[in-house]
Amino acid sequence: MAARRMTLTGVLARRGFTGVAHAAEVLGSLPVDPAGLIDELSTAADPDLGLAAFAELFEQAPELIGEIMADQGWRRRLVAVIGFSQALGHHLGTHPQDARVLAAGPLRWSAREILDDLLADIGLPDLTGAEPGELARAVAGAPDAADRLR
Known part of the structure; x- marks a missing residue:
């Protein structure tokens, strides 16, 4: 029996995206490996919202792409915020340097x-x-x- 071939839109649908055709198009336009980003965006409250905000942030501040993609903790915190709040995602799209606030991990007090x-x-x-x-x-x-x- 032949193995089923998984399409990108199929993966996106299984990972909680609702606008799979649009999400596939957006992912294809980003200069990042989509596999890891899909995994992280699928943990967001709204993966489609998170992807849209991610794309807007990267469009406004392409210099942040490498830094965010290299720092898994920062990326996870960013996805948690932009995949939950359209207003915060829009804010970071218009003020991309504010995303640096999420770069540092949470403080842990003794x-x-x-x-x-x-x-x-x-x-x-x-x-x-x-x-x-x-x-x-x-x-x-x-x-x-x-x-x-x-």
């Missing part, structure tokens, strides 16, 4: 950094870096301690 930030926010910056026992003793006698943490 538990200590979160606690110190919280202490500073509730007006106890002198307790930043304190050990848990010291924190408990410092607030044990403060009648408004619970209110300050709300």
